Amino acid sequence: MSWLSKVRNSLSSLAKRDTPDNLWMKCPSCGEMLYAKDFEANLSVCPRCEHHGRIGAQARFEQILDPGFTVLPTPRVAENPLNFRDTKKYPDRLKAARAANPYPDALTNAIGTIEGIKAVLGVQDFKFMGGSMGMAVGETFVAGVERAIAEKCGYVICTAAGGARMQEGILSLMQMPKTTVATRRLAAAGLPYIVVLTDPTTGGVTASFAMLGDVQIAEPGALIGFAGQRVIQDTIREKLPDGFQRAEYLHDHGMVDMVVHRKDLKTTLATLLGYLNRKEVA
Amino acid sequence: MISFLEFEKPIAALEARIAELRATASDSDLDIESEIAKLEKKSAAMLTSTYARLSPWQKTQVARHPQRPHFLDYVKLAFTDFVPLGGDRLYGEDQAIIGGLARLDGRKVMLIGHEKGHDTATRIKHNFGMGKPEGYRKAIRLMEMASKFGLPVVTLVDTSGAFPGVEAEERGQAEAIARSTEACLALQVPMVAAIVGEGGSGGAVALASANKVLMLEHAVYSVISPEGASSILWRTPDKAADAATAMKVTAQDLLGLNVIDAVVPEPTGGAHRDPVATARALADAIGSELAGLEGKSSAELLNQREERFLAIGSL
Numbered sequence: 100m101s102w103l104s105k106v107r108n109s110l111s112s113l114a115k116r117d118t119p120d121n122l123w124m125k126c127p128s129c130g131e132m133l134y135a136k137d138f139e140a141n142l143s144v145c146p147r148c149e150h151h152g153r154i155g156a157q158a159r160f161e162q163i164l165d166p167g168f169t170v171l172p173t174p175r176v177a178e179n180p181l182n183f184r185d186t187k188k189y190p191d192r193l194k195a196a197r198a199a200n201p202y203p204d205a206l207t208n209a210i211g212t213i214e215g216i217k218a219v220l221g222v223q224d225f226k227f228m229g230g231s232m233g234m235a236v237g238e239t240f241v242a243g244v245e246r247a248i249a250e251k252c253g254y255v256i257c258t259a260a261g262g263a264r265m266q267e268g269i270l271s272l273m274q275m276p277k278t279t280v281a282t283r284r285l286a287a288a289g290l291p292y293i294v295v296l297t298d299p300t301t302g303g304v305t306a307s308f309a310m311l312g313d314v315q316i317a318e319p320g321a322l323i324g325f326a327g328q329r330v331i332q333d334t335i336r337e338k339l340p341d342g343f344q345r346a347e348y349l350h351d352h353g354m355v356d357m358v359v360h361r362k363d364l365k366t367t368l369a370t371l372l373g374y375l376n377r378k379e380v381a
Numbered sequence: 382m383i384s385f386l387e388f389e390k391p392i393a394a395l396e397a398r399i400a401e402l403r404a405t406a407s408d409s410d411l412d413i414e415s416e417i418a419k420l421e422k423k424s425a426a427m428l429t430s431t432y433a434r435l436s437p438w439q440k441t442q443v444a445r446h447p448q449r450p451h452f453l454d455y456v457k458l459a460f461t462d463f464v465p466l467g468g469d470r471l472y473g474e475d476q477a478i479i480g481g482l483a484r485l486d487g488r489k490v491m492l493i494g495h496e497k498g499h500d501t502a503t504r505i506k507h508n509f510g511m512g513k514p515e516g517y518r519k520a521i522r523l524m525e526m527a528s529k530f531g532l533p534v535v536t537l538v539d540t541s542g543a544f545p546g547v548e549a550e551e552r553g554q555a556e557a558i559a560r561s562t563e564a565c566l567a568l569q570v571p572m573v574a575a576i577v578g579e580g581g582s583g584g585a586v587a588l589a590s591a592n593k594v595l596m597l598e599h600a601v602y603s604v605i606s607p608e609g610a611s612s613i614l615w616r617t618p619d620k621a622a623d624a625a626t627a628m629k630v631t632a633q634d635l636l637g638l639n640v641i642d643a644v645v646p647e648p649t650g651g652a653h654r655d656p657v658a659t660a661r662a663l664a665d666a667i668g669s670e671l672a673g674l675e676g677k678s679s680a681e682l683l684n685q686r687e688e689r690f691l692a693i694g695s696l
């Protein structure tokens with residue numbers, strides 16, 4: 100024990116300060132030390148390198164919807180119909196994810212207004228089992244679209260997912276056509292469907308509802324693709340192009356309408372909904 | 382000459398013994414003849430009992446058997462008057478997904494499916510049945526044409542998955558798959574899909590969002606390959622057999638989960654041991670599903686297809 104520690108331990112006021120670990124954080128992109136509260140106040144975007152951090156449903160609702168929005172209940176679905184177990188039982192994984200997250204599954208809807216324009220907003224949370232799409236996500240998507248049809252307003256979704264939830268096997272794959280039925284019904288009702296692709300959006304989610312928007316927005320730097328980069332690397336056995344599967348790359352290849360900075364997202368959505376809504380609902 | 386799978390080794394040994402005896406029995410040696418007959422009976426019984434209780438992982442191997450009949454075999458054996466139609470009118474012609482006009486026992490259909498190829502040259506030509514965006518966009522074009530001319534759509538699904546490559550991503554693989562699924566759901570005509578080999582993930586569902594979905598007895602259909610699930614969930618490539626069991630990939634499992642409508646029986650020892658009989662059974666099964674859908678209005682067909690998928694997962 101050094102003399103400094105001895106002195107420190109003898110002074111109770113200096114002994115082990117009770118500082119939360121998350122007061123400071125390191126930007127995952129540029130490594131800059133950031134004061135967590137400042138980072139959050141900056142919409143979880145690094146002020147130095149503009150890296151857009153991953154955010155959950157609650158933060159997203161607050162950033163996009165006007166105050167006074169209502170979070171909609173997540174529909175209940177059959178749980179673990181395959182009785183799936185890998186190294187852990189699926190219900191145990193679900194329980195752990197629910198304990199660590201505010202909402203019961205990876206997609207949550209809220210209804211409110213965006214700069215005064217009514218909309219239903221769905222947000223996928225990557226922290227909940229990688230945002231993966233199982234029956235709960237499929238059913239929540241359908242419920243969000245049905246609510247939008249009932250309210251005669253648009254449906255906006257912020258996607259974030261590794262893909263389908265493997266623990267639900269084929270039933271997760273079947274959510275691809277299921278969510279597509281919903282987007283078709285929204286289209287038949289003449290209502291706008293806007294997709295905001297956030298980091299990361301891959302696999303079966305990209306290959307279904309995440310690519311079917313009337314307008315496709317991507318957040319800067321977001322990883323967006325069908326196949327995983329490691330799988331592609333193993334197939335082609337050569338270096339992937341710079342910026343491959345990033346938002347800007349998709350924009351260059353005509354796969355998204357625009358790449359929008361998080362600070363401009365709310366206004367952009369309001370502008371688009373203003374144009375696409377047949378009659379503006381205040 | 383049938384190539385044997387790992388789990389068929391005891392049968393392969395018997396067959397080798399039979400062949401050996403045949404070679405020695407040049408003169409009509411009655412003892413050897415009766416021995417051969419005995420062994421043949423034993424081999425047939427072993428084949429029947431092995432195939433009656435294949436594990437999900439063994440079924441996966443049967444579904445991927447290099448001699449299993451593929452799309453072009455079924456075109457010859459189950460359909461007539463095939464007129465292939467090529468290209469997506471946007472970028473190119475993808476031979477991993479083939480489509481065209483065909484007749485099934487006289488009935489006019491639009492036939493679309495994955496082709497894996499059967500030797501090195503054809504496997505490369507067909508990209509091992511892994512479709513690219515232009516393949517899915519060709520399928521969309523043909524489905525829209527089928528709607529326009531009132532032709533029922535029949536798809537034969539057999540892919541390990543859509544192609545994971547740089548150019549496929551650049552040209553919008555995800556969007557092409559999503560739009561192909563949407564095109565299935567938008568059809569004004571009946572659609573019957575049959576999983577004849579591997580139904581691999583989004584690349585399969587893009588051609589299988591149909592009114593009726595059939596599966597051959599030893600075909601598999603899953604959200605990810607057992608190897609992929611093993612490496613992601615178990616973090617080792619060695620748990621593919623466990624993953625196949627856990628994910629419930631077999632036709633029998635999926636019938637129980639109401640994901641498919643019927644299982645088409647295969648000859649003893651799998652489709653590759655009798656492609657003609659398999660094609661006949663497949664043609665009959667597809668024909669009877671089409672007959673059941675004929676006479677329904679487009680609204681009824683659309684609605685039945687939508688409700689079928691909306692029901693999966695809702696309590």
